Amino acid sequence: MSAAPRERSAPRGGGGPLVAWACLQLALGAMLAIWGEEVTALLFLGGALPLLVVAAWNHRWPPSGRPRLLSRVSVPVVLLALGAGIGAIGFTGGLWLGLIGAEIAIFAAVWLAREIVLEQRAARRSAVAPPTAVAR
């Protein structure tokens, strides 16, 4: 087994396929716009633009390869989904349902924000200490 040529800690690139695919979208859209004269050709931008933005973002801020913060469970994010879902159903179920859903969602969003902030503090503390630190 030969020695690894270079110790890298993060993957490189990855944006190439996104850019290629976005270009294919633009080409197909242009063909429809010119040949078919259809305004629906604009829909192709919906795929091309987000992928180009993501590829550019990934290039400008590549992954650092640093240890990632992982939480085993997250109750607030589930509550947020429940609140948002119930709120959406409120569009037909009645204003009362929409309000209940929104209240749950707001409560959950605040809780989630707090959870994330506390975790990031714990991660900064443990970055000084050895990995696999445990915090509540």
Next chain:
Amino acid sequence: MSRPGPASTRSDFSHVWSIYLWIGVGVAVLVFVVVGFAIVRYRAKEGREPSRLAERNSVEIGVATLIAAIVAFLVFTTFHTEAKEDDSSRPDAVKIDVDAFQWGWKFTYPGQGVTVVGDSDDEPNFAVPAGRTISFALTSSDVIHAFWIPGQRFKKDAIPGRTNRFDMEFDGDGREQGLCSEYCGLRHSKMRFGVWVLSDSSYERWLAAHR
């Protein structure tokens, strides 16, 4: 630009169908045979080492080119036939306005003073002269329906607020069954109609009887 003759949707369909079907069947048989061959020939056997061959770009390009050629042939066939089925606005065509509604059909012969209406309880039948171009103007009064005559191998959407124009030509004589083929609600399955294909003289008599 001179047109190649009145559109016979049935013969247009049959021509294109046979080309596509035979090529499709040919490809299917080829793939089945090759896979069958591979299954038998390359079964794991004592002492057989699998090859390490992992790519052959010349084959990939060759196959892609071959398929592209078949695609080009199919598309050309399709485009050629498609052009024949566009509305011709022939001056000597028989004009029929078709209005679809939930859940029946209204057939109007503009300028002839003839209207035939029927619904899911009372199937309407309209008549056409054989061998002549029939110019349909199709629309809907409520939701989207579709005007399908399976024997003619043709259908078109009936869209509220829009008139779809198309030509058909009927041969022989007798009754063709027509139906709605775009789901349109509760009695979609009962939204049927009939087409009497008649000789010129019978057609004139039919018109006179329905004025």
Next chain:
Amino acid sequence: MAGGAPVAVEVERGAGLERGLAWLVATDHKKTAAKIAVVSLFFFLLSGLLALTMRAELAQPGLQFVSDHTYDELFSMHGSGMIYLFLTPAALALGLYLVPLQIGASQIAAPRLALFGFWIYLIGGVSMYSGFLTDNGAGSATWTATIPLSDSAGTPGVGMDLWVIGVGLATLGSLLIAITILFTILRLRAPAMTMLRMPVFSWTMLATTFTVVAAFPVLIGAMCLLLAERHIGGIFTGSTGSIAYQHIFWFYGHPVVYVMFFPFVGAVGETVATFARKRFFGYRALVVSLLFFTALSMAVWGHHMFITGAVKNQYYALTSTMLAIPAGIEYLDLIGTMIGGALVFRAPMLFALGFILQFLIGGLTGIIVASPPLDYHVNGSYFIVAHFHYTLFAGSLFGLLAGLHYWFPKATGAMLRERLAKASFWVLVLGANLTFFPMFFLGYEGMPRRVADYEPRFGDLNLLSTIGAGVIAVGILMVLGNMVLSVRRRIPAGNDPWGAQTLEWWTTSPPPLRNFTSLPPIRSYAPLQDLREAGEEREERAEVAA
């Protein structure tokens, strides 16, 4: 360790939760994927029951069991359930589970987002199906909800609103899952795993996420607009309005069928390579054709609108027929993987072969309907029903079953019963073809779709089809029974029961929370195969030296 996976700092949160409850709120991608799998299986069985009810009604001409309106609900919810609530989420769940394992990552990117996506999808599904409990019943405007039929006059009632909202939520959930997979591939590959060393399945997942990102938001927008149309009105007015709705629906409605296809092509590719004892043939050609295939699949939607007369038929006929080119390359690569191999016909391989041969029938009939003159006859008929059931059921579902049988040992640590699996394969082949092949003839002869009753001359073929549906039900029960039996009375699988080639087989079965404790060297898209071949070469050299 060479090519190490990023080490993760873990916050032990929720350690006090009950085991069952902890599962519901767990962020681990493997658990989220399992949750999606269970829920999608539930919706599959529910939607399948609707299909069995439909087939019971269609066994003979006349109305025997259900009313016309109930039948309208049945086919609408069957199609909706299968597409929005089963096959799309299941395809994405397969990726959610496997992609981090295949690319050497310890966890998915944004695990909380994936968890959120699961719950939103579940609520969406519950919303859709709860329509059955309302006065006017569940959504009954087909899975496409075409305007004007789907507006408040055409399909009144809360059930349809719940359907619209449910579809939007379920699609949002799927979109979020796909986004996490995309970012995982982009940013969390093991450092030695360049894009061109990613395994075949991960490449098909990447291509799938492109399609989802481009198409799914448009459907969510369409559902918002449809809901507004139903409650406020004036959005999709006139013929331009109804055509516009079809555009924004089918812009999603076609790519979604490829979302329900590509992950399973990837699963079949991995399966065939493993059971041919050969690395996948034509990898680079596959990568290129995947990008073309998925990009092109975004440009064909108008073929659903050929008979409206409102689209440029020629453009869509061209793009739709061109799909044959990348599809042909994928078939060439699958066959090329088998040729020269040492084929072993375990159950996953049987399902993979079933996919290859049966999807072909669906795909070729797709080329037929890509021609407007041919579509003018068979659109809206049972020919189309046969076409898409060959691609989605006889094709994609068989691909899903290939992946299920292939990766079940990895996910559970237990082997499936081989004889039962093979028997269930043959039952499903019989059932699928008996159910759907007659439908080609029914459609050609003039039977429209979405009807509870039909002309008496169609009775015989319909009866045949219904018998086939019963056979399918037996086959599905056999697969489910196999899964239950295999986890109850376990045969341990070990890390790599198949002698496979990709990274997920390096770790334990099931994988630990952080997926890997070490990684092998990664120099190609088949790292374990590389190790195996290097080991064989060493042995040969040792023999020669001795």
